[in-house]
Amino acid sequence: MDNRGQPCSAPGCAEPGEFRAPADRRASFDGPGDWRWLCLDHVRAFNSGYNYFEGMSPEEIEAAQTPYGGWDRETRAFATAGTTPPPKWADFSDPLDAIGARFKRRAHERKDGKELSEKDRKSLRILGLDVDADRKALRQRYTALVHKFHPDRNGGDRSHERALQAVIEAYQQLKGRPAFA
Missing domain, CATH: 1.10.287.110 (DnaJ domain)
Known part of the structure; x- marks a missing residue:
């Protein structure tokens, strides 16, 4: 998003708005939240008083602070056809066939x-x-x-x-x- 020529969103400020800050509406099911553009002085003031957890319940705060926050979705398993896939380096010289024997196609x-x-x-x-x-x-x-x-x-x-x-x-x-x- 280009903000050239856009004034600071703070009331009464004529400085150019160079820095993006979250507005009142947060990201939700309906899409990303709103943004406003602030000058350097006003973005510093905004950052010093900003509280990400404002309006959240204690349970929501705890869920956001866990080390696994955002990683709780299940992922699909990759098919391995009964064995682990051969390593990328499987075509190196293996004179004793110590590693390559596991990945040979015996039928062919x-x-x-x-x-x-x-x-x-x-x-x-x-x-x-x-x-x-x-x-x-x-x-x-x-x-x-x-x-x-x-x-x-x-x-x-x-x-x-x-x-x-x-x-x-x-x-x-x-x-x-x-x-x-």
Whole structure:
């Protein structure tokens, strides 16, 4: 809120009102309370006589002064799927697998034990291969899909260009990965 050129709210004062102070109506269900603008001298006088607890019952004062005042709402629990989520630093080198073993996805491991990222798994799905595919299977599937989708091989049909691009990107993603070396 801009208060430039606004005079002090104190009666008879011609100084500019530079400082905001609460007016008579406090914040409530109907919205924030009212404000008034005061000059430096009048805001000092206001602050010296201001009592936040004025008009409150002893129970309301006690509730406002507790260390937990304002923090008494319930919050929702975060889903953890049965375990705590992995720490942000879970991808650091852990040669003894002391920490990483807890967070591995056992159902998606390859038989040879080589790791696949989620992007690798997505690329395998695009190519229609399972997680245990080897380099030979990867190359054969790539060649078959390129022959199927490439316009020079399918009579000039350009309707499969997006699928061809996805196949090429998936192969480029996977061919240099350690699991396919």
